[in-house]
Amino acid sequence: MSSATPTSGSRLLRRLAPAGVLRLGRPSDIWFKPALSVVVSQAPPALTLLALGRLDLVMYTMPGSLCALYAHNRPYLARARVLAWMVLGMVGGLALALLAASLTTDPWVLVTVGALMAAAQKALCDAARIGPPGNVVLTFVTTGSLFVPERLEQLPGHVGLALAAAAWAWVVGMAPGLLRPYGPERRVTAQALRAAAAYAATRGTDEGHQRARATAAAAVRTAWQTLRAAGTRTPQRRALERLLIRAEVALAAPADTDPGPLRVWAHELSTARTVPPVLVGAAEADEDPLGAHTGPTGPHRPWRCRLAPLVPFVVRTALGCALAGYASVALGIGRPAWAVTTAAALHQVNLSHTWNRSIQRVVGNVVGVLVFAALSPLVHRSEVALVLCLLACAFGAEALISRNYWLGSVCVTPMALLVSEFGGSHPAGELIGERIADTLVGALVGFAAALVVVDRKAGHRVRQALTTADTAREHTVRLLAQERPEPAALDAARQRLADALVELRATADAASGEWWPRSLPQEQVMRTEEDGHRTLAATVRRLGLHAPEANTGSITEDAQP
Numbered sequence: 001m002s003s004a005t006p007t008s009g010s011r012l013l014r015r016l017a018p019a020g021v022l023r024l025g026r027p028s029d030i031w032f033k034p035a036l037s038v039v040v041s042q043a044p045p046a047l048t049l050l051a052l053g054r055l056d057l058v059m060y061t062m063p064g065s066l067c068a069l070y071a072h073n074r075p076y077l078a079r080a081r082v083l084a085w086m087v088l089g090m091v092g093g094l095a096l097a098l099l100a101a102s103l104t105t106d107p108w109v110l111v112t113v114g115a116l117m118a119a120a121q122k123a124l125c126d127a128a129r130i131g132p133p134g135n136v137v138l139t140f141v142t143t144g145s146l147f148v149p150e151r152l153e154q155l156p157g158h159v160g161l162a163l164a165a166a167a168w169a170w171v172v173g174m175a176p177g178l179l180r181p182y183g184p185e186r187r188v189t190a191q192a193l194r195a196a197a198a199y200a201a202t203r204g205t206d207e208g209h210q211r212a213r214a215t216a217a218a219a220v221r222t223a224w225q226t227l228r229a230a231g232t233r234t235p236q237r238r239a240l241e242r243l244l245i246r247a248e249v250a251l252a253a254p255a256d257t258d259p260g261p262l263r264v265w266a267h268e269l270s271t272a273r274t275v276p277p278v279l280v281g282a283a284e285a286d287e288d289p290l291g292a293h294t295g296p297t298g299p300h301r302p303w304r305c306r307l308a309p310l311v312p313f314v315v316r317t318a319l320g321c322a323l324a325g326y327a328s329v330a331l332g333i334g335r336p337a338w339a340v341t342t343a344a345a346l347h348q349v350n351l352s353h354t355w356n357r358s359i360q361r362v363v364g365n366v367v368g369v370l371v372f373a374a375l376s377p378l379v380h381r382s383e384v385a386l387v388l389c390l391l392a393c394a395f396g397a398e399a400l401i402s403r404n405y406w407l408g409s410v411c412v413t414p415m416a417l418l419v420s421e422f423g424g425s426h427p428a429g430e431l432i433g434e435r436i437a438d439t440l441v442g443a444l445v446g447f448a449a450a451l452v453v454v455d456r457k458a459g460h461r462v463r464q465a466l467t468t469a470d471t472a473r474e475h476t477v478r479l480l481a482q483e484r485p486e487p488a489a490l491d492a493a494r495q496r497l498a499d500a501l502v503e504l505r506a507t508a509d510a511a512s513g514e515w516w517p518r519s520l521p522q523e524q525v526m527r528t529e530e531d532g533h534r535t536l537a538a539t540v541r542r543l544g545l546h547a548p549e550a551n552t553g554s555i556t557e558d559a560q561p
Helices: 004-015 032-052 055-069 076-103 107-128 135-146 152-178 183-202 209-229 235-252 259-271 277-285 303-331 336-346 351-379 383-400 405-422 428-452 458-481 487-512 522-543
Strands: none
Touching: 032 055, 032 152, 032 383, 055 076, 055 135, 055 152, 055 383, 055 405, 076 107, 076 135, 076 152, 107 135, 107 303, 107 336, 135 336, 135 405, 183 209, 183 235, 183 259, 209 235, 209 487, 209 522, 235 259, 235 522, 303 336, 303 428, 336 351, 336 428, 351 383, 351 405, 351 428, 383 405, 405 428, 458 487, 458 522, 487 522
């Protein structure tokens, strides 16, 4: 017991080491898609209101336009559903916020409403795995709207503007499907092939092979899920399934796999406008040689099971947003919505990531207010310049944020400040001072909430994931022991084991970033992963799948059982 405190303290210090927090990474493969989409979705409403002399209404069309930020990695059938839900969530959140603003102007009440809405948005977005930008944009919209003067009779018109802009954003998000209907499936398959090639290059023996294997396994699983959500198994999608089988073979037998062909196929998928015809021709000619090997569907998890692990993070969000907003009001800063949004943006999968995001948020906002200071003289001279600067900042935010969050915040911050200018001109010095003060308050209070609200069940979830993975492996081993196991049953067992290993790695990584758990079964996790992947390799061999020949780049070779 005497060593518990220093052990926890040293663990906390290790988690908060800021090494590499501001380092720039490679841009996303599709960084230009959300960047262009948000500009195309914002420009028509903004320019129309500019022509009508009603730029003050841009703050109501912008929430709808921001729906175009979502679901760019989803196949178009799934994207249509996700975007429709985001439209309902965005417009519904705006309506609730404006309703609250029309009923009261008490900042303490409005902060409380904003904190509760932020927590609900965090829970729903994480449980549904909406993906970037997650709940942050929703919270930005709703908290900002809470402090906008509103009357009940104005509510239908303002919500109608948001809904019209959101409908246009839905069209913008779906429009690329007319030209490249298989774009999302191609990209995610290419990512899986590249990750599998990186793992195959380690030959399963390099020091970093475990991390490469976990990355590749997660990429392959994501690709299967994407193909499953895409709809009908057309020849093009069957061709992509064939390549995913090759990626799985590389995971099972890295020492026998030449990474060269995997990289070639990934390059072809990334640069082509559609699935390469030679792949499609092979898929049509062999009458679906994959048989039962069509990849994991993943178990359906009830909402209760999805929400249960998120409880600590939802509580952190509610507490952090509420206290940050209260502190801003008590200090008389004047923009509590910014403090609430900052606190909501911090809370990530564990404490370590939350700390990193806190640093990135503060640095990005401080640099961003300097950008706004440079733009301020220009936007005060011309409304056209104001709209153009807003669109440029929106493009820059989405183009840069995949490099590092702080770099995207450099453009997000002036964009948020420019939005406040649509309601009337404000002194630049006043806006800059309030923005920096609210950012610091939100970051400090939000991170303090993450320290106080401890995820005590992180270790328990790791042990549950271990049990699930061990059970899946034992079931697969029993099937392998049979003289002639049914191929479909063996393949289903392989799929469940692959899913369990990916979940185990994700759960272990999340838990290792918390400072509270005093011991995690890291050695057991590594042992289970090693045993599980050996079992997967044996299963692949038993099913008759094999790696492509090392001296060929042919993409028509079949994986025959």
